[in-house]
Amino acid sequence: MYVIIVEDEPAILRRLARQITELLGNKLDKLRCFHNLDDAQDYINHQSIDVLFLDLNLRGKNGFELLSSLTASSFHTIIVSAYAEKAIEAFEYGVLDFIAKPFTKNRLQQALSRLSDTYQRQDYGIRYLSVKQASVTQLIEIRQIDYIVASGHYSEIIFNETTRLHDKPIQKLLPLLPLNFEHIHRSYIVNMNKVARLKAEPGSKYILELNNGQQLPISRARYSKIKEKLNAYKG
Amino acid sequence: MLGLGRMKLNLYFIFTLFQLSLTSFVNAQSINISQMQLISPAPNNCSTVDINNSKWKKVSLRMLPKHQHFCLATQIQLEENSFSSASLYLSLLASSKIYWDGNLIHENGVVAKSRSLEQAGFVDVVVQIPSNLLHAGTHTIAIEASNFHLHTDAIPTSYGFRIIETSQAHGYIVLNSILSAFILGCLFIFSTLFQLLFWLYQRQNIYQIFSLLCFFSTCLLLTEKWRVMFGLSYDLQNLRLQMVMLFTFLNSLLLPIFYLIYTQSSFKTRWIFLTFNVLLASLLLNPEYDDKGISMYFSSLLIALCINLLALKNSNKGHWANTIIILIGIIVFAVEPTKFTEDRFTLALFAINAVMLVSIIQEMKNNRVHSLASVRLEAELLKRNLQPHFLMNSLMLAIEWIEEKPNAAAEFVQALSEELRMLVRFSSLSVVSLEEEIALCRCHIAIMSYRYDTNYTFNVSGLQHSIFIPPAIIHTQIENAFSHNEIPDDANFTLTITREKNQITLTLISPHTTELNQRLYSKDEAIQPGIGERYIKSRLAEYFHNNFTYQSFAQGTTWINIIQFKAEA
Numbered sequence: 001m002y003v004i005i006v007e008d009e010p011a012i013l014r015r016l017a018r019q020i021t022e023l024l025g026n027k028l029d030k031l032r033c034f035h036n037l038d039d040a041q042d043y044i045n046h047q048s049i050d051v052l053f054l055d056l057n058l059r060g061k062n063g064f065e066l067l068s069s070l071t072a073s074s075f076h077t078i079i080v081s082a083y084a085e086k087a088i089e090a091f092e093y094g095v096l097d098f099i100a101k102p103f104t105k106n107r108l109q110q111a112l113s114r115l116s117d118t119y120q121r122q123d124y125g126i127r128y129l130s131v132k133q134a135s136v137t138q139l140i141e142i143r144q145i146d147y148i149v150a151s152g153h154y155s156e157i158i159f160n161e162t163t164r165l166h167d168k169p170i171q172k173l174l175p176l177l178p179l180n181f182e183h184i185h186r187s188y189i190v191n192m193n194k195v196a197r198l199k200a201e202p203g204s205k206y207i208l209e210l211n212n213g214q215q216l217p218i219s220r221a222r223y224s225k226i227k228e229k230l231n232a233y234k235g
Numbered sequence: 236m237l238g239l240g241r242m243k244l245n246l247y248f249i250f251t252l253f254q255l256s257l258t259s260f261v262n263a264q265s266i267n268i269s270q271m272q273l274i275s276p277a278p279n280n281c282s283t284v285d286i287n288n289s290k291w292k293k294v295s296l297r298m299l300p301k302h303q304h305f306c307l308a309t310q311i312q313l314e315e316n317s318f319s320s321a322s323l324y325l326s327l328l329a330s331s332k333i334y335w336d337g338n339l340i341h342e343n344g345v346v347a348k349s350r351s352l353e354q355a356g357f358v359d360v361v362v363q364i365p366s367n368l369l370h371a372g373t374h375t376i377a378i379e380a381s382n383f384h385l386h387t388d389a390i391p392t393s394y395g396f397r398i399i400e401t402s403q404a405h406g407y408i409v410l411n412s413i414l415s416a417f418i419l420g421c422l423f424i425f426s427t428l429f430q431l432l433f434w435l436y437q438r439q440n441i442y443q444i445f446s447l448l449c450f451f452s453t454c455l456l457l458t459e460k461w462r463v464m465f466g467l468s469y470d471l472q473n474l475r476l477q478m479v480m481l482f483t484f485l486n487s488l489l490l491p492i493f494y495l496i497y498t499q500s501s502f503k504t505r506w507i508f509l510t511f512n513v514l515l516a517s518l519l520l521n522p523e524y525d526d527k528g529i530s531m532y533f534s535s536l537l538i539a540l541c542i543n544l545l546a547l548k549n550s551n552k553g554h555w556a557n558t559i560i561i562l563i564g565i566i567v568f569a570v571e572p573t574k575f576t577e578d579r580f581t582l583a584l585f586a587i588n589a590v591m592l593v594s595i596i597q598e599m600k601n602n603r604v605h606s607l608a609s610v611r612l613e614a615e616l617l618k619r620n621l622q623p624h625f626l627m628n629s630l631m632l633a634i635e636w637i638e639e640k641p642n643a644a645a646e647f648v649q650a651l652s653e654e655l656r657m658l659v660r661f662s663s664l665s666v667v668s669l670e671e672e673i674a675l676c677r678c679h680i681a682i683m684s685y686r687y688d689t690n691y692t693f694n695v696s697g698l699q700h701s702i703f704i705p706p707a708i709i710h711t712q713i714e715n716a717f718s719h720n721e722i723p724d725d726a727n728f729t730l731t732i733t734r735e736k737n738q739i740t741l742t743l744i745s746p747h748t749t750e751l752n753q754r755l756y757s758k759d760e761a762i763q764p765g766i767g768e769r770y771i772k773s774r775l776a777e778y779f780h781n782n783f784t785y786q787s788f789a790q791g792t793t794w795i796n797i798i799q800f801k802a803e804a
Contacts, residue, residue, distance in 0.1 A: 008721075009628065010688040015635040036721060057624065059721045082627035102631035 487535030498546035697732030
């Protein structure tokens with residue numbers, strides 16, 4: 001795993017680096033530390049990373065101006081900030097976690113566990129997914145999304161009959177999304193609130209039909225779980 | 236409907252009276268008598284003594300015999316239809332009997348040949364002359380008078396003797412009484428109201444002074460107008476004049492004191508001493524009561540004008556309206572001092588007090604705005620400096636050091652608590668000494684040095700003592716430098732204090748990173764650069780009013796903040 005940390009206070013930066021190294025153990029491939037955002041951004045532009053630990057207020061620079069562009073990237077962002085009251089807003093922009101200062105090692109551990117696929121998602125109310133289009137960042141409201149489909153290393157987000165490309169693969173998007181988003185197929189994540197019905201087709205093919213008539217495939221392995229969920233939603 | 240009708244009627248009545256008195260003042264049909272024939276002591280019957288008799292002596296009414304029983308007589312010529320209805324107005328310090336062509340038309344008190352038999356009459360008398368006696372031709376008016384009850388110090392005199400239109404006489408009396416009663420009522424209410432404000436609302440000296448001023452103005456006007464409004468027995472005239480002097484003195488003394496307090500003059504004692512002496516000199520050096528009163532009130536107005544002009548010049552608390560009303564008073568006074576003391580005095584006194592009232596109410600409003608602003612600034616200081624992110628970041632560092640460098644952790648927590656303690660104390664103050672402010676700045680720079688693991692320095696040059704500034708303003712400038720800049724390691728902050736006469740200049744030079752991108756500043760209040768600047772300006776304005784300048788600008792790799800203000804006298 002490739003981790004970078006942006007923190008302007010040296011002692012806190014040292015602490016973060018030390019504890020992340022201890023917690024990730026041999027899962028950590030590389031760790032880089034930056035005192036300011038400009039250097040970090042230069043680095044990110046040329047290097048692909050997995051996780052960014054970011055302080056929100058770096059000497060007067062507003063983290064929120066950067067958050068939307070960062071969360072549109074392929075890596076996950078974890079905020080480490082003393083502005084605890086900004087957590088909800090940060091989540092709305094699609095950060096993976098928000099660690100309030102002062103933090104404990106346990107809290108750091110909890111945040112790192114979100115990076116793994118097995119992590120149980122919580123409904124923490126993400127409201128937007130940010131996507132970059134021709135260097136402009138656009139915020140897509142989560143509840144408008146119909147479904148997300150894998151597209152190589154990227155994802156395509158389909159909403160209101162529009163398609164936008166996101167830099168994160170769907171495996172990385174899933175932990176960000178609320179519980180009403182289900183992984184129905186290796187390549188599909190669907191917003192269960194938009195589902196009209198479940199259809200069985202000849203040859204043990206299962207199809208999920210959305211309110212707008214769009215039909216999506218369900219993998220056989222996930223069928224029974226989806227059916228159960230759908231009954232819960234519709235019931 | 237009936238009430239409205241009655242009100243209309245009353246208004247009509249007052250309006251008519253007003254018009255009547257105005258027109259009669261303009262087309263005054265009157266005969267003024269200033270000299271008469273005198274026989275003293277009086278013969279047995281004044282009315283029948285022949286005016287051509289050689290015993291008569293011509294006298295001015297301004298100087299009459301004292302403690303005597305005497306006769307006055309004169310002849311007047313009336314033309315056809317000179318008056319539709321005539322009244323005789325006599326103002327005389329004596330009991331009197333008035334005869335018109337030998338007919339007794341009025342008896343005022345009991346005229347007698349000795350003090351024990353005499354009964355004091357009123358000073359002012361208005362008598363309507365029976366219409367059957369008003370034919371064209373020569374008429375003889377005789378007055379039999381005695382003034383045994385006159386005070387030893389009093390001058391036996393007449394303040395006026397004339398024949399006027401009856402409507403004019405009544406109009407004058409009624410108008411004068413209504414106007415006086417109205418103004419007396421207003422002044423008395425002001426006085427009571429401000430006593431209540433002083434005791435029940437706020438112990439402000441200005442309320443007490445204004446209340447006393449209104450009270451003594453009420454007393455002065457009441458004693459002044461008593462003669463016209465209620466009639467005054469002539470033996471009390473001297474007492475009345477003494478009371479008028481006393482109240483004029485008190486009014487003349489309180490008027491400048493009011494403006495001294497209102498304009499927050501720095502030399503109150505000197506001004507009060509000067510006023511007191513000038514008034515005392517006016518009182519003692521002038522032989523006549525009228526001159527005493529005029530010179531006291533005139534000096535008082537002049538002193539009040541000087542105080543107001545000085546305040547306007549220093550621009551701190553000057554009030555144009557006060558200055559202008561006093562100036563008008565002085566001009567009117569200087570043009571016709573005697574008339575001023577009669578009719579216009581009441582209006583002038585009322586106008587000055589009314590303008591004072593307006594300025595006090597404005598002051599009350601300002602106080603309220605200030606106290607609200609002050610509370611808001613206190614809260615802002617606390618909020619800005621005890622904001623969670625500053626504390627949380629600091630606690631994070633403390634936790635790290637407790638584990639890694641326990642000694643440094645202890646020192647850091649010590650510095651942090653020192654700064655917090657000072658800030659909490661500062662937040663309830665409106666002013667601190669420069670030494671205290673510098674101590675707070677040093678504390679903050681030490682904490683930031685710990686946090687950024689470097690050694691920032693703070694150099695202070697110039698004399699710090701006896702300088703007072705609003706709390707945490709330099710601290711806020713330093714804090715701004717940290718929150719909006721990437722300050723290089725081991726950077727230096729410099730505070731230079733310069734004094735030139737009364738002018739004090741505080742110049743803070745902070746490191747500044749020029750590539751700072753304004754776009755990246757937050758719209759978020761907690762980290763917005765404008766908040767700190769606003770706090771500094773509001774605090775400076777609250778303490779120095781308009782007597783300060785504040786500049787804040789970048790110059791190369793430094794940020795410069797300059798505060799200039801006048802030292803306390």
